[in-house]
Amino acid sequence: MSVDLTMYEAVIADWDGTCVDSQPLNYRSLAAALLPYGVSLRRDWYVQRIGTSGAELLAELGVTADPGVVLEDCGRRIIRELPSLKTFSTVVGWVTAARQAGRPCAVASGGGGAVVRAGLAATRLDTLFDHVVTREAVPRGKPAPDLFLEAARRLGVPPERCVVIEDADEGLEAARAAGMPAVDVRPWVSPVW
Numbered sequence: 001m002s003v004d005l006t007m008y009e010a011v012i013a014d015w016d017g018t019c020v021d022s023q024p025l026n027y028r029s030l031a032a033a034l035l036p037y038g039v040s041l042r043r044d045w046y047v048q049r050i051g052t053s054g055a056e057l058l059a060e061l062g063v064t065a066d067p068g069v070v071l072e073d074c075g076r077r078i079i080r081e082l083p084s085l086k087t088f089s090t091v092v093g094w095v096t097a098a099r100q101a102g103r104p105c106a107v108a109s110g111g112g113g114a115v116v117r118a119g120l121a122a123t124r125l126d127t128l129f130d131h132v133v134t135r136e137a138v139p140r141g142k143p144a145p146d147l148f149l150e151a152a153r154r155l156g157v158p159p160e161r162c163v164v165i166e167d168a169d170e171g172l173e174a175a176r177a178a179g180m181p182a183v184d185v186r187p188w189v190s191p192v193w
Helices: 023-037 043-048 054-061 067-080 089-100 113-123 146-155 169-178
Strands: 010-013 105-108 131-133 162-166 182-184
Touching (some): 010 089, 023 043, 067 113, 089 105, 089 162, 105 146, 113 131, 146 169, 162 169
Parallel strands (some): 010 162, 162 182
Protein backbone atom coordinates (compact mmCIF):
# COMPACT_ATOMS: atom_id res chain seq x y z
CA MET A 1 0.00 0.00 0.00
CA SER A 2 1.34 3.41 -0.98
CA VAL A 3 0.52 6.92 0.12
CA ASP A 4 -0.13 9.61 -2.49
CA LEU A 5 0.80 13.05 -1.15
CA THR A 6 0.15 14.78 -4.48
CA MET A 7 -3.51 15.35 -3.60
CA TYR A 8 -2.29 18.14 -1.24
CA GLU A 9 -0.74 21.45 -2.26
CA ALA A 10 2.29 21.04 0.01
CA VAL A 11 4.05 18.43 2.13
CA ILE A 12 5.50 19.04 5.59
CA ALA A 13 7.63 16.22 6.92
CA ASP A 14 8.92 15.61 10.40
CA TRP A 15 12.60 14.63 10.31
CA ASP A 16 13.56 12.28 13.14
CA GLY A 17 11.82 8.92 12.92
CA THR A 18 9.90 9.99 9.81
CA CYS A 19 12.49 10.60 7.09
CA VAL A 20 15.41 8.99 8.92
CA ASP A 21 15.94 6.25 11.48
CA SER A 22 17.55 8.63 13.96
CA GLN A 23 15.68 7.98 17.20
CA PRO A 24 18.18 5.44 18.61
CA LEU A 25 21.03 7.87 17.84
CA ASN A 26 19.08 10.77 19.37
CA TYR A 27 18.42 8.76 22.52
CA ARG A 28 22.06 7.73 22.96
CA SER A 29 23.26 11.29 22.37
CA LEU A 30 20.78 12.89 24.78
CA ALA A 31 21.46 10.27 27.45
CA ALA A 32 25.20 10.99 27.19
CA ALA A 33 24.64 14.78 27.25
CA LEU A 34 22.55 14.47 30.43
CA LEU A 35 25.02 12.34 32.40
CA PRO A 36 27.19 15.31 33.54
CA TYR A 37 24.06 16.75 35.15
CA GLY A 38 23.27 13.60 37.07
CA VAL A 39 20.25 12.76 34.93
CA SER A 40 19.81 9.17 33.83
CA LEU A 41 17.56 8.99 30.76
CA ARG A 42 15.51 5.82 30.71
CA ARG A 43 14.90 4.45 27.23
CA ASP A 44 11.26 3.48 27.94
CA TRP A 45 10.52 7.00 29.23
CA TYR A 46 12.16 8.55 26.16
CA VAL A 47 10.30 6.29 23.72
CA GLN A 48 6.95 7.34 25.23
CA ARG A 49 7.80 11.01 24.49
CA ILE A 50 9.63 10.53 21.23
CA GLY A 51 7.84 13.35 19.40
CA THR A 52 8.31 15.98 22.10
CA SER A 53 10.65 18.84 21.16
CA GLY A 54 13.97 19.18 22.98
CA ALA A 55 13.31 22.04 25.41
CA GLU A 56 9.93 20.61 26.34
CA LEU A 57 11.50 17.20 26.93
CA LEU A 58 14.19 18.65 29.21
CA ALA A 59 11.56 20.59 31.16
CA GLU A 60 9.56 17.39 31.63
CA LEU A 61 12.71 15.70 32.94
CA GLY A 62 13.19 18.53 35.43
CA VAL A 63 16.63 19.40 34.06
CA THR A 64 17.82 22.62 35.71
CA ALA A 65 20.82 23.13 33.41
CA ASP A 66 20.56 25.58 30.50
CA PRO A 67 18.57 23.67 27.84
CA GLY A 68 20.61 25.33 25.08
CA VAL A 69 23.85 23.96 26.50
CA VAL A 70 22.48 20.44 26.94
CA LEU A 71 20.90 20.36 23.47
CA GLU A 72 24.04 21.77 21.85
CA ASP A 73 26.11 19.00 23.42
CA CYS A 74 23.54 16.45 22.30
CA GLY A 75 23.63 17.90 18.78
CA ARG A 76 27.43 17.64 18.56
CA ARG A 77 27.19 13.99 19.54
CA ILE A 78 24.54 13.33 16.87
CA ILE A 79 26.51 15.12 14.14
CA ARG A 80 29.57 12.94 14.84
CA GLU A 81 27.50 9.83 14.00
CA LEU A 82 25.56 11.15 10.98
CA PRO A 83 27.50 9.09 8.42
CA SER A 84 25.69 6.01 9.79
CA LEU A 85 22.22 7.58 9.49
CA LYS A 86 19.75 5.55 7.43
CA THR A 87 16.73 6.94 5.58
CA PHE A 88 13.27 5.43 5.48
CA SER A 89 13.04 4.74 1.75
CA THR A 90 9.24 4.49 1.72
CA VAL A 91 8.80 7.99 3.15
CA VAL A 92 11.58 9.40 0.96
CA GLY A 93 9.77 7.90 -2.03
CA TRP A 94 6.52 9.65 -1.08
CA VAL A 95 8.27 13.02 -0.74
CA THR A 96 10.18 12.48 -3.98
CA ALA A 97 6.92 11.76 -5.83
CA ALA A 98 5.35 14.90 -4.37
CA ARG A 99 8.37 16.98 -5.47
CA GLN A 100 8.22 15.48 -8.95
CA ALA A 101 4.54 16.47 -9.08
CA GLY A 102 5.56 20.06 -8.31
CA ARG A 103 4.52 20.16 -4.66
CA PRO A 104 6.62 22.32 -2.35
CA CYS A 105 8.01 20.45 0.64
CA ALA A 106 9.37 21.44 4.04
CA VAL A 107 10.87 19.75 7.06
CA ALA A 108 9.37 20.78 10.41
CA SER A 109 11.41 19.32 13.24
CA GLY A 110 11.70 19.86 16.96
CA GLY A 111 15.40 19.15 16.52
CA GLY A 112 18.11 21.76 16.29
CA GLY A 113 18.75 23.46 12.97
CA ALA A 114 22.44 22.55 12.75
CA VAL A 115 21.70 18.88 13.40
CA VAL A 116 18.75 18.63 11.01
CA ARG A 117 20.58 20.47 8.21
CA ALA A 118 23.68 18.30 8.71
CA GLY A 119 21.45 15.21 8.58
CA LEU A 120 19.80 16.42 5.38
CA ALA A 121 23.21 16.96 3.80
CA ALA A 122 24.60 13.62 5.04
CA THR A 123 21.66 11.71 3.58
CA ARG A 124 21.53 13.89 0.45
CA LEU A 125 17.88 14.66 1.10
CA ASP A 126 18.48 18.42 1.29
CA THR A 127 17.40 18.94 -2.33
CA LEU A 128 13.94 17.50 -1.59
CA PHE A 129 12.94 20.33 0.75
CA ASP A 130 12.31 24.00 0.03
CA HIS A 131 12.42 24.99 3.70
CA VAL A 132 13.72 23.59 6.98
CA VAL A 133 11.92 24.76 10.14
CA THR A 134 13.48 23.75 13.45
CA ARG A 135 13.06 24.49 17.14
CA GLU A 136 14.93 27.81 16.92
CA ALA A 137 12.30 29.27 14.56
CA VAL A 138 9.28 29.07 16.87
CA PRO A 139 8.41 29.80 20.50
CA ARG A 140 6.92 26.35 21.20
CA GLY A 141 7.80 22.89 19.98
CA LYS A 142 5.56 19.90 19.42
CA PRO A 143 2.89 19.11 20.51
CA ALA A 144 2.13 22.82 19.89
CA PRO A 145 1.32 23.56 16.21
CA ASP A 146 3.95 26.30 15.80
CA LEU A 147 6.48 24.34 13.71
CA PHE A 148 3.89 23.20 11.20
CA LEU A 149 2.23 26.61 10.95
CA GLU A 150 5.61 28.26 10.33
CA ALA A 151 6.42 25.70 7.64
CA ALA A 152 3.08 26.36 5.90
CA ARG A 153 3.72 30.12 6.10
CA ARG A 154 7.16 29.72 4.52
CA LEU A 155 5.74 27.48 1.80
CA GLY A 156 2.99 30.04 1.13
CA VAL A 157 0.24 27.41 1.39
CA PRO A 158 -2.76 27.60 3.77
CA PRO A 159 -2.42 25.04 6.59
CA GLU A 160 -5.50 23.06 5.60
CA ARG A 161 -3.97 22.46 2.14
CA CYS A 162 -0.75 21.01 3.54
CA VAL A 163 -0.25 17.43 4.64
CA VAL A 164 2.00 16.48 7.53
CA ILE A 165 3.89 13.21 7.64
CA GLU A 166 4.79 12.19 11.19
CA ASP A 167 5.91 9.28 13.35
CA ALA A 168 4.87 10.42 16.83
CA ASP A 169 1.69 11.13 18.75
CA GLU A 170 2.96 14.60 19.73
CA GLY A 171 3.57 15.49 16.10
CA LEU A 172 0.16 14.20 15.04
CA GLU A 173 -1.38 16.28 17.83
CA ALA A 174 0.53 19.32 16.56
CA ALA A 175 -0.77 18.72 13.02
CA ARG A 176 -4.36 18.51 14.28
CA ALA A 177 -3.89 21.72 16.27
CA ALA A 178 -2.56 23.37 13.09
CA GLY A 179 -5.64 22.25 11.15
CA MET A 180 -3.59 20.04 8.84
CA PRO A 181 -4.35 16.52 7.67
CA ALA A 182 -1.62 14.07 8.64
CA VAL A 183 -0.23 10.69 7.68
CA ASP A 184 1.10 8.53 10.51
CA VAL A 185 4.16 6.81 9.00
CA ARG A 186 4.55 4.20 11.73
CA PRO A 187 2.87 1.40 9.73
CA TRP A 188 5.53 1.90 7.03
CA VAL A 189 8.72 2.47 9.02
CA SER A 190 10.53 0.26 11.50
CA PRO A 191 13.13 1.96 13.70
CA VAL A 192 16.15 -0.17 14.51
CA TRP A 193 16.66 -0.05 18.29
